Amino acid sequence: xxxxxxxxxxxxxxxxxxxxxxxxxxxxxxxxxxxxxxxxxxxxxxxxxxxxxxxxxxxxxxxxxxxxxxxxxxxxxxxxxxxxxxxxxxxxxxxxxxxxxxxxxxxxxxxxxxxxxxxxx
Numbered sequence: 305x306x307x308x309x310x311x312x313x314x315x316x317x318x319x320x321x322x323x324x325x326x327x328x329x330x331x332x333x334x335x336x337x338x339x340x341x342x343x344x345x346x347x348x349x350x351x352x353x354x355x356x357x358x359x360x361x362x363x364x365x366x367x368x369x370x371x372x373x374x375x376x377x378x379x380x381x382x383x384x385x386x387x388x389x390x391x392x393x394x395x396x397x398x399x400x401x402x403x404x405x406x407x408x409x410x411x412x413x414x415x416x417x418x419x420x421x422x423x424x425x
Contacts, residue, residue, distance in 0.1 A: 306350055306351075307350065307351060308348045308349065308350060309348070309349055309350070309351065309354065309383065310346050310347070310348050311346070311347045311348075311349065311376065311379045311380060311383065312345055312346055312347075312379070313342075313345045313346075313347055313375055313376065313379065314345070314375065315345065316375070317345075317375030317376065317379075318342065318344075318345045320371075320372045320375065321335070321338055321339060321342060321347075321372060321373075321375075321376070322339060322342070323372065325339070330360075331360070334356065334357065334360060334373075335372065335373075337353065338357075338373075338376065341353075347376065349380075354380045357373060357376060357377060357380065358377065358380065358381075360373070361373070361377050
């Protein structure tokens with residue numbers, strides 16, 4: 305299973321997220337997913353799900369569904385800033401170098417796992 309990120313919402317944000325959903329479009333699908341990931345005031349999401357939320361924010365203007373996600377988006381953006389600060393990534397170049405290093409490490413790990421699997425068979 306992949307990494308999950310837990311975002312603690314306020315009571316007001318939780319109430320907004322729990323409101324009934326009508327329809328079956330993309331926004332409604334996303335809200336249903338978020339509701340299924342909510343435990344109390346804790347929202348557990350994968351990095352990909354957070355990226356999906358942020359894409360919706362930037363691609364579609366303001367509206368009722370976007371307002372329901374505003375708290376989640378704010379919390380996710382704050383969390384990203386805190387992580388960047390904790391890693392002391394001070395410039396866009398620092399962030400880029402870090403991400404390239406992470407991708408390289410992941411590729412090496414995948415390649416080692418594949419070689420190990422091959423030897424095991």
